[in-house]
Amino acid sequence: MAPPDWSLTLAAAASFCGVLCLCLRFRAGRGLWREGVSKIMARTEKPLFRIAYTLYTKTRLGYLFYKRQMRKAREHYPAGHSKAQPVELNGVKIIPISVLSDNYSYLVIDTASSVAAVVDPADPQAVQAVLEEEGVMLEAILCTHKHWDHSGGNKWLKRLHGSCRVYGNATDNIPGLTHPLSHRDSVTVGRLHFKALFTPGHTVGHMIYLLDGCAGVPPSLFSGDLVFLSGCGRMFEGSARTMLSSLDTVGSLSEDTLLWPGHEYAEDNLLFATEVEPQNTARESKYQWVQQQRSQKLCTSPSTIGEEKAYNPFLRLHLPDLHKALGLQQLPDEDWTEFRARALEELRRRKDLFNRR
Ligand SMILES: [Zn+2]
Structure with missing residues (x-):
């Protein structure tokens, strides 16, 4: 896990909140929490994307987001999202x-x-x-x-x-x-x-x-x-x-x-x-x-x-x-x-x- 980057600006934090709001908005529909980071970022406009990406990869916020994603996926797919044959x-x-x-x-x-x-x-x-x-x-x-x-x-x-x-x-x-x-x-x-x-x-x-x-x-x-x-x-x-x-x-x-x-x-x-x-x-x-x-x-x-x-x-x-x-x-x-x-x-x-x- 990367150490938190305390130099992040308030604007960056606000932007991450924007991304989280997007998450909540989509949750009612397809459920953005179910998607991988690639798909989340694909929905995000460029300046916002850079900030959100930095937060995801370089701070504890990214780790917390992943933990939430994992918890929700375990609830939603108790037997996994797909059946796979060895x-x-x-x-x-x-x-x-x-x-x-x-x-x-x-x-x-x-x-x-x-x-x-x-x-x-x-x-x-x-x-x-x-x-x-x-x-x-x-x-x-x-x-x-x-x-x-x-x-x-x-x-x-x-x-x-x-x-x-x-x-x-x-x-x-x-x-x-x-x-x-x-x-x-x-x-x-x-x-x-x-x-x-x-x-x-x-x-x-x-x-x-x-x-x-x-x-x-x-x-x-x-x-x-x-x-x-x-x-x-x-x-x-x-x-x-x-x-x-x-x-x-x-x-x-x-x-x-x-x-x-x-x-x-x-x-x-x-x-x-x-x-x-x-x-x-x-x-x-x-x-x-x-x-x-x-x-x-x-x-x-x-x-x-x-x-x-x-x-x-x-x-x-x-x-x-x-x-x-x-x-x-x-x-x-x-x-x-x-x-x-x-x-x-x-x-x-x-x-x-x-x-x-
Ligand atoms: Zn990746």
Whole structure:
């Protein structure tokens, strides 16, 4: 948790009250407390947003907001927001844990040694319940970034599991961090081998974790708030150029890689993708499947990187049809990467407008 910033102005505090008022207003309807920080911020105008974001990430107010979000979500979804099936492949068991209103934590177990790592334990009690059910020992917390809806349970679990290591990037102010990571560092838990990849943009120190595959078993990517099914995270703390480089890191992975994102946003994201690529048949068939899943509150993870490349507009920024849909053209002296970053900026702007509807 970040220390309170006592230099915050009264105006900033008043603005946060404005955000809280927004929360209360929406509570009667869809219930803003049920939404992740990305969606909350998407509803907030720019100057107000900066202040609210600072308060959320740098003061105790953010932590209190997260605690309230967790309490309300536990009341509203006593069995979790979605039903998820564990996947077991060659001695590796991956269990999506549905937490808060639309987040997923992931428990990854080496079944031979009964040791486990957890990715983004937002609600520590929900994670602890699964650890006890599985009878496994928690050796590591892999934290993608500092937002409370990903890192809020780190300290609670660390207190309970004294030898548990907490991984993340040092620039991101991860609560309870014990093992700072850099790009391409390795993390070993039992027979599980993860590679940490530095992917800033959503936050300054965002990391994603790639679990090695082995014979006949595909690798798994835990992507936090960088990439979702058919979407990407908001660029809270980085330029479009920075975010593009992080998205390119994901795009460079093998197509059979399983994608385990930090939120259940599939339905909304595919609806948005329909606006920019209405003729995309891969998107249409995935949307049909997602609608079926969500009608029964079933988890939509994992997809694969190959699938995402076929319909996720944020991984298709090199395609002329997408540029056309965005009304963009490469300028004569414009670098290709600069142009793709400009396309990303426009695509993200449209997605933010879409979220506000
Ligand atoms: Zn986030």
